[in-house]
Amino acid sequence: MTAAASVLSTRALRVTLGSRRASGAPPREVLRGIDLDVPAGKWLSIVGPNGAGKTTLLKALAQLVPYSGSIALLGRDAAAWLHRERAQKLAWLGQNEAGAQDLLARDVVMLGRLPHQSWMGGPSAADHAAVDAAMHETQCIDWQHRPLGELSGGERQRVLLARALAVQAPLLVMDEPVANLDPPHQADWLRIVRGHVARGGTAISVLHEITMALHADEMAVMDAGLVVHHGACADPRTHRAVESVFASRIAIHALAGQWVALPKS
Numbered sequence: 001m002t003a004a005a006s007v008l009s010t011r012a013l014r015v016t017l018g019s020r021r022a023s024g025a026p027p028r029e030v031l032r033g034i035d036l037d038v039p040a041g042k043w044l045s046i047v048g049p050n051g052a053g054k055t056t057l058l059k060a061l062a063q064l065v066p067y068s069g070s071i072a073l074l075g076r077d078a079a080a081w082l083h084r085e086r087a088q089k090l091a092w093l094g095q096n097e098a099g100a101q102d103l104l105a106r107d108v109v110m111l112g113r114l115p116h117q118s119w120m121g122g123p124s125a126a127d128h129a130a131v132d133a134a135m136h137e138t139q140c141i142d143w144q145h146r147p148l149g150e151l152s153g154g155e156r157q158r159v160l161l162a163r164a165l166a167v168q169a170p171l172l173v174m175d176e177p178v179a180n181l182d183p184p185h186q187a188d189w190l191r192i193v194r195g196h197v198a199r200g201g202t203a204i205s206v207l208h209e210i211t212m213a214l215h216a217d218e219m220a221v222m223d224a225g226l227v228v229h230h231g232a233c234a235d236p237r238t239h240r241a242v243e244s245v246f247a248s249r250i251a252i253h254a255l256a257g258q259w260v261a262l263p264k265s
């Protein structure tokens with residue numbers, strides 16, 4: 001599936017991880033040649049079984065693991081961007097991020113503003129405004145002066161989401177962003193992503209919760225290091241591809257105006 005304007009494009013993307021020296025096991029090719037176009041102004045969800053390579057794909061897109069092949073960010077070789085400029089364009093929310101436990105929540109969110117700050121300049125009024133807006137949006141402003149280590153899993157996740165939002169990047173890349181969030185805050189997350197896309201932004205998320213992932217515009221279905229299908233979330237062919245990679249242990253149904261994935265016994 002190709003898009004008229006792609007925010008990110010990969011061609012023949014391959015990642016090999018592990019080293020015999022570290023584990024005794026030979027290195028493994030965990031991404032085996034991925035061509036993917038992420039359309040501008042859309043939300044793409046990435047789904048697939050455990051070990052399919054979803055997190056590795058996100059990390060490669062964010063330049064966090066070495067790869068071969070090519071990745072273009074906004075039409076330019078992603079590796080050629082200055083780190084700071086790339087960090088203004090692509091905001092990253094990783095899976096199970098620990099973070100510095102004794103940093104105050106507000107300081108964690110302010111880290112999202114680093115790509116915008118001058119060296120030794122310190123935060124500007126615009127930086128503080130962006131942090132306030134992001135913390136209000138994820139409803140974590142009330143504990144802005146508490147250390148990260150004192151927060152519950154869901155509270156911490158909302159702070160980390162606020163950090164990603166504070167970047168005000170056109171591209172949000174999120175690995176398991178709703179992990180630890182209760183249902184109301186999952187609904188809030190959906191609203192936040194939809195709002196980002198409605199303002200012309202692009203979002204990419206890895207989600208294990210297929211029903212949640214089906215709220216996206218498009219879905220890339222991964223299996224064994226490959227994208228085996230990329231299509232619209234409303235397309236029945238996408239549903240069949242998702243069911244297939246989960247060995248038909250789930251089925252996707254229309255329910256109350258949305259798509260719902262249910263386990264099959």
Ligand SMILES: Nc1ncnc2c1ncn2[C@@H]1O[C@H](COP(=O)(O)OP(=O)(O)OP(=O)(O)O)[C@@H](O)[C@H]1O
Nearest residue numbers: 017018028030048049050051052053054055056057
């Ligand atoms: N540092 C590493 N060294 C060797 N193999 C690795 C390393 N990190 C991940 N892998 C392997 O790469 C494969 C893909 O891992 P990845 O985390 O990308 O999968 P995933 O689809 O995100 O899985 P999950 O749904 O379980 O989160 C897995 O088989 C994993 O064991």
